[in-house]
Amino acid sequence: MKLPVGITTLHLSRKSVYLLLLAIALLGFGGYSYVQQGQAVDTAVTVQATVDSADVERIDSRRSIEYEPEIEYTYQYQGETYTSDQVFPGPTVRTYSERSQAQSIVQSYEPGTTVKAYVRPSAPGDAFLIRERTPWPVQASAIGTVLLGLVVLAGLGEQRPGRYELxxxxxxxxxxxxxxxxxxxxxxxxxxxxxxxxxxxxxxxxxxxxxxxxxxxxxxxxxxxxxxxxxxxxxxxxxxxxxxxxxxxxxxxxxxxxxxxxxxxxxxxxxxxxxxxxxxxxxxxxxxxxxxxxxxxxxxxxxxxxxxxxxxxxxxxxxxxxxxxxxxxx
Missing domain, CATH: 1.20.1050 (Glutathione S-transferase Yfyf (Class Pi); Chain A, domain 2)
Incomplete structure (x- = not known):
């Protein structure tokens, strides 16, 4: 496959096309999540919320075991009552490799207690508890950038290198x-x-x-x-x-x-x-x-x-x- 880029042309194999699509997806999702988190952190206002439940959920996968802090809380904003389970801002979920890391967050939110929550006026139903960015958007963008760089290098290079007779x-x-x-x-x-x-x-x-x-x-x-x-x-x-x-x-x-x-x-x-x-x-x-x-x-x-x-x-x-x-x- 030939892909014109400016004054040059990238020669892409089937593998390179798959990597290119994956790189674009990671860059797009990472950039979108980064912008969403930034807007949530910058524009959020403080409200009082009541913790309904707080626990650590174990997530089993083929490669690893991760732990997610699950906290459900109720709050009011401009006369409306909402329920949320979002801990960090943005659309992504933050997990931890150690249960103690997730437990250290959950233990600060005992059920029945009143805590601070943060609400974006443009999305009042998506409150969150901790006003900081998660590392996932930057990590996804970094991986996407590396993959994109590899695809470009492979596409610009000679198409049959290493095939020399001795x-x-x-x-x-x-x-x-x-x-x-x-x-x-x-x-x-x-x-x-x-x-x-x-x-x-x-x-x-x-x-x-x-x-x-x-x-x-x-x-x-x-x-x-x-x-x-x-x-x-x-x-x-x-x-x-x-x-x-x-x-x-x-x-x-x-x-x-x-x-x-x-x-x-x-x-x-x-x-x-x-x-x-x-x-x-x-x-x-x-x-x-x-x-x-x-x-x-x-x-x-x-x-x-x-x-x-x-x-x-x-x-x-x-x-x-x-x-x-x-x-x-x-």
């Missing part, structure tokens, strides 16, 4: 000196793959241990009046600490594999016919296109570029998850 090894003169990584290439290759497999398996074993540790801790909490404290070396803390360590081990293994794979890529580049095409690692549009191409459609050179790129991309994503968790724990 010269025979005999025609390529090997460099007189070899790097430390090249001399120990096979050792690094085996070490990175084995350590990745070990860390991957050990991580999921630690998650199983964490699951049973939480069940054990929950049982003790139910049978005791006093709240149960978790120990870093206890049935929950120890597998959690081990899982964190094995996650870091997977990141390091991927980086080690990526370094080895990059040396293999450089060796393959010496076998390309002249003139040598630009390096995909210096041209993001080429790299994005190769990463989105099926491995079966690429020759040896393209597969090596794809493998190397994905190793570093996955390692970067896993590192971002670590940073996000550490930032949330502070």
């Amino acid at each position: 010269r025979p090894v005999e025609e390529v003169q090997s460099p007189t000196s070899q790097t430390w990584i090249k001399r120990r290439g096979e050792t690094l290759h085996r070490l990175s793959k084995r350590s990745l497999a070990v860390c991957f398996g050990a991580f999921w074993l630690s998650m199983v241990g964490l699951f049973f540790g939480i069940l054990n801790l929950t049982g003790e909490a139910d049978s005791s009046v006093q709240p149960t404290q978790t120990d870093i070396l206890g049935p929950v803390g120890l597998p959690l600490l081990a899982g964190f360590g094995f996650w870091v081990g997977m990141v390091l293994s991927l980086c080690l594999y990526g370094v080895w794979s990059f040396t293999q890529y450089r060796q393959l580049r010496r076998r390309l016919h002249q003139p040598t095409p630009p390096s995909p690692f210096k041209h993001p549009s080429r790299l994005v296109t190769i990463l989105g191409t099926d491995s079966d459609e690429l020759p040896e050179y393209g597969r090596r570029v794809r493998t190397t790129g994905w190793a570093f991309v996955i390692a970067a994503g896993m590192t971002a998850i670590i940073v996000r968790l550490l930032y949330g724990a502070i």
Whole structure:
């Protein structure tokens, strides 16, 4: 599919079209929610509300468990009585990964008490309790922007990068000196793959241990009046600490594999016919296109570029998850 954009044309595959639609949807919904929240925060007036009920709802999904504070309250505005269960402004619902986070909000709204609520004069039936923005609109817009950038890079780049034939090894003169990584290439290759497999398996074993540790801790909490404290070396803390360590081990293994794979890529580049095409690692549009191409459609050179790129991309994503968790724990 060809999409004219200004003085250029984007060449979009079927995958790129799906990503483009998803990016537009995220940008549109994120922008709409951001504007709605801003208007609600800026124009809302204060009213007195009576809390009818307050509880924490558990939301189970295939990937995770989240908790939503559910607070229902009644208020009057300009002589009319309304009922709302909206906690934050805007059309989105804010959930939490920890029950204690949602409970900390609910505990401030005991049923039967009178609290402050905020009402937009233009939408008196959509009151809310906490006058602050939720992070979802910014997050959705950021994800949409990243996806849109990837689609544009893939659409502007060469349509068949990485599909180059290689010269025979005999025609390529090997460099007189070899790097430390090249001399120990096979050792690094085996070490990175084995350590990745070990860390991957050990991580999921630690998650199983964490699951049973939480069940054990929950049982003790139910049978005791006093709240149960978790120990870093206890049935929950120890597998959690081990899982964190094995996650870091997977990141390091991927980086080690990526370094080895990059040396293999450089060796393959010496076998390309002249003139040598630009390096995909210096041209993001080429790299994005190769990463989105099926491995079966690429020759040896393209597969090596794809493998190397994905190793570093996955390692970067896993590192971002670590940073996000550490930032949330502070």
